Amino acid sequence: MSAVYNRDEAAVRVRRQSRQPDPAVEAFREAILDKLTYAVGREAGSARDHDWFVATALAVRDRIVDRWTASNREADSGQRKRVYYLSLEFLIGRLLSDTLGNLGLTEVAREALADLGVDLDAVRAVEPDAALGNGGLGRLAACFMESSASLGIPAIGYGIRYDYGLFRQIVSEGWQREVPEDWLSFGNPWEFERAEVVFPIRFGGAVELAPQPDGTSRAVWHAAETILAVAYDTPVVGWRGRHVDALRLWSARAPDPIELETFNLGDYVGAIAHRSRAEAISRILYPSDATPAGQELRLRQEYFFTSASLQDLIVRHVRVYGDLATLADHAAIQLNDTHPAIAVAELMRLLVDEHGMAWEPAWAITRGTLNYTNHTLLPEALETWPVGLMERLLPRHMQIIYLINLLHLESLSKAGRMTDELLPRISLIDESNGRRVRMGHLAFLGAHKVNGVSALHTDLMRRTVFKDLHALYPDRITNKTNGITFRRWLQQANPALTRLLVETLGERVLDDPAALQGLVPLSEDPAFQARFEAQRRANKEALARLARERIGVALDPSALFDVHIKRIHEYKRQLLNILETIALYQAIRAEPEADHVPRVKVFAGKAAASYAQAKLIIKLANDVARTVNADPVVAGRLKVAFLPNYNVSLAESIIPAADLSEQISTAGMEASGTGNMKFALNGAITVGTLDGANVEIRDHVGADNIFIFGLTTEEVEVRLRGGGAKGEGAIAASPRLHGVMEALSSGLFSPEDTGRFRPIVDALTHNDRYLVTADFDSYWNAQRAVDALWRDPAAWWRMSILNTARIGWFSSDRTIREYAEEIWRVPLRG
């Protein structure tokens, strides 16, 4: 089955049915064959799916290039303001479906390949995921690039071309194991290497103050080490192919491939040692999410891509406008979290030291150009760097940071706003545990706008981490609630639902998410409900096939699919869900004859390799799955599946098959979430806490169409402040939870190692920082309300349809429009 989204594709179908030759299909078929022969070097007879993938991608890329050049020419000649999105992560996933879909070429490609005896779906499946990110932050960057291109905004995404993306997760005997993700091993047909776009990136050494003829002095940085950043460009095609933007990723190279003198002395290994040190910078993505990655290599990565990106955009600006004084008028830079926050000091260095600008105008330009997005308030995830490390690696930047700090503190003293209590809180240097540079504070001071990613999160930024800076600069913080691109998360991921929507609402639903509202009156229509249910059923059958193939577990597509997929982190509370699963298991065993709603619990997610508790939670999910799935007493009522190697492609398979979306983080801890939006778009009903964007999802879909439970942010604050992190009380007060804890302690799920889950039991009992035990009963009750709704199919499908109908606001097109208007101040076309 395939989707037909627009007139071109409909025309292909009509011609196919009438067996007329189609010139578009013929041309594309010839283009693919040409690439297969001359670029891949294969004959059609011996080509494998992977060869066909490369040939198809190259043929598609050719179609993009002209539009890309046109988009660039138009941006330069029209003197349009450019947006630069700096992100250490881009979690892209596969590009073939997305690109074909946006170009309106899906049916043409399908037909062209079919003529050659090749199945498009098989070709799509062999594309490796570009997993250059850990989770939500990197996926947001990818959605933003697609939306910027779709809205015709001249944007460039800047990041690192990691040789190895996020690790591939293998689950072996229930434990996570990490293996390298070698996504480039067969080459990458989407990218263009720009061997001529190279910038030097310097580290270490010392700074000299060189006297100038006019009596002033100028800082000259004599660096100890120079590494080259080489650009690789991947085109990003917008919806309907109208506009193309670029993702420019930097790869590290040593300036001299080989030290010939050393080589000539016979030291062949030593002659290339410097090279592996240099190239280590872009070797691998740090696999941490909402946890610190504070090693020196990480700081080198951050500076490497930030400096290369700023040098590149300065060259572009000077080429078009001739003069850096106008940079802020023609460029807006967005810093995705603090990873590129060193941009504040680097832009000052480039303007003052390299381009001879005075400090004041340089600061005005920096502050007029940079903007910063905060993604987390978790104290352990706020980036700080030791002053000693900064001085050694980036001596000139440390001087600039001291000067920014001095001027900042002085201006407050002069204005009579400084107090002894305020000083240590607003200084760029945290003196409380060693001396460390606060990257969030640096980004705040250097930015025109600072934004949070949901209304609740932005409110918390104003009240907590940035309380003092916000009081001094009350106009700087603004909210930009996250969004997702509907092209990937609806059209590509769920063609069956998309087809139903187009047939029901017309094609404009593909261009305007507000059109989804047209479903509201249909939500109670039994015929429409039946069609809505049918597409879900087909998606569930497909997921059941996937689960059988990958983990050998049989899932019943008529059961309620209850899905919890995201990074494994204690604040995301997969543990709460597992405890409820155990309680449900015990309840079914206690009353096997009772009428229990059949449920399938689906989990997926990676744990940071160094995060022991998260890895133990994965083991627990798998041990519970092993016990439950083998127990004949609960057969037909409960199944548990942990699907390994969560990534964008797996999310695209799972989300359209979900009935229930688990968004149960501890209130106040999830900045926004975007998984929650993907599920609701596909009609899953949310069970969630009042956290992150869940609050706004509730406001949009209606409080009656979402299951909200648990402590609020304020209640969590009170508990944690009042030393309420012990779970003992809650466990003693809840016989059900007590029974679950007994089962865990007794080794019911780990008979071969009865003490295995002791660290989990201990943490919940004595130091329950995520308030799992406090929310347990309320979560249990919410789940039983979900059961009650499931027993009333008309009510269930009505609620499900209303979620799809009212989620349009969460399109990343809306988010990007807001950034464009309020932060970047770039005019939108049309």
Ligand SMILES: *Cc1c(COP(=O)(O)O)cnc(C)c1O
């Ligand atoms: C959307 C997405 C995320 C973010 O999910 P949350 O539920 O918001 O944490 C992480 N990883 C992948 C692969 C995603 O597609």
